[in-house]
Amino acid sequence: MKNPTIKIQETEILSDNHYVLNKVTFDYQKNDNSWISHKREVYDRGNGAAILLYNLKKKTVVLTRQFRLPTYLNGNKSGMMIEVCAGLLDQDNPEQCIIRETEEETGYQILKVKKIMETYTSPGAVTEILHLFIGEYDDTMKISEGGGLESEQENIDVIEMLFDDAYQMISNGKINDAKTIILLQYGKININL
Ligand SMILES: Nc1nc2c(ncn2[C@@H]2O[C@H](COP(=O)(O)OP(=O)(O)O[C@H]3O[C@H](CO)[C@@H](O)[C@H](O)[C@@H]3O)[C@@H](O)[C@H]2O)c(=O)[nH]1
Numbered sequence: 406m407k408n409p410t411i412k413i414q415e416t417e418i419l420s421d422n423h424y425v426l427n428k429v430t431f432d433y434q435k436n437d438n439s440w441i442s443h444k445r446e447v448y449d450r451g452n453g454a455a456i457l458l459y460n461l462k463k464k465t466v467v468l469t470r471q472f473r474l475p476t477y478l479n480g481n482k483s484g485m486m487i488e489v490c491a492g493l494l495d496q497d498n499p500e501q502c503i504i505r506e507t508e509e510e511t512g513y514q515i516l517k518v519k520k521i522m523e524t525y526t527s528p529g530a531v532t533e534i535l536h537l538f539i540g541e542y543d544d545t546m547k548i549s550e551g552g553g554l555e556s557e558q559e560n561i562d563v564i565e566m567l568f569d570d571a572y573q574m575i576s577n578g579k580i581n582d583a584k585t586i587i588l589l590q591y592g593k594i595n596i597n598l
């Protein structure tokens with residue numbers, strides 16, 4: 406059921422060039438039953454999916470490295486980010502999305518994935534729900550270089566490394582992407598890597 410203490414009054418599109426930035430005016434009923442009006446900017450770029458790709462025998466994971474402009478504009482000197490494979494949902498469901506993204510970005514054709522949780526990535530500002538998966542890969546599943554879609558000018562490096570080395574990179578700050586940290590910590594707790 407919708408929350409009866411919230412009334413959306415107006416949604417104004419501030420920008421809809423690639424994704425959508427809205428300004429939303431809403432009434433909010435406080436604990437003393439009085440109503441107040443709020444305005445909030447909300448960025449809607451759809452939902453996403455991300456996956457920890459791991460190999461139990463080799464005790465490795467497959468990660469990606471790519472330039473991320475927003476981080477470059479906010480303190481990341483090179484702008485390069487090491488992340489788990491991830492992508493935005495197009496028309497497909499989260500499971501189909503992450504299987505497709507895994508092949509496009511890493512070159513591994515995986516068949517089976519396991520959903521472990523959903524998370525809002527930045528609930529004060531962004532609508533996005535991120536669906537988090539884990540999945541096993543091995544060398545026989547590597548069918549292409551990966552690297553992302555030429556048509557979208559993606560330029561992604563594929564990195565295979567020991568799980569322990571990746572985990573260490575959380576402590577030394579070389580991995581500082583939230584979804585990647587969550588999935589590596591999930592791996593540490595739940596998978597024998
Ligand atoms: N032209 C244009 N292209 C854009 C714009 N913003 C993003 N793109 C392109 O849209 C594509 C999105 O690639 P995906 O692999 O589908 O998404 P992602 O960026 O990897 O998304 C993942 O990481 C995000 C950041 O952590 C997550 O927010 C997201 O849920 C997902 O996990 C990329 O080619 C990117 O360059 C834009 O403003 N203009």
Ligand SMILES: [Mg+2]
Pocket residue numbers: 490491492493510
């Ligand atoms: Mg991606």
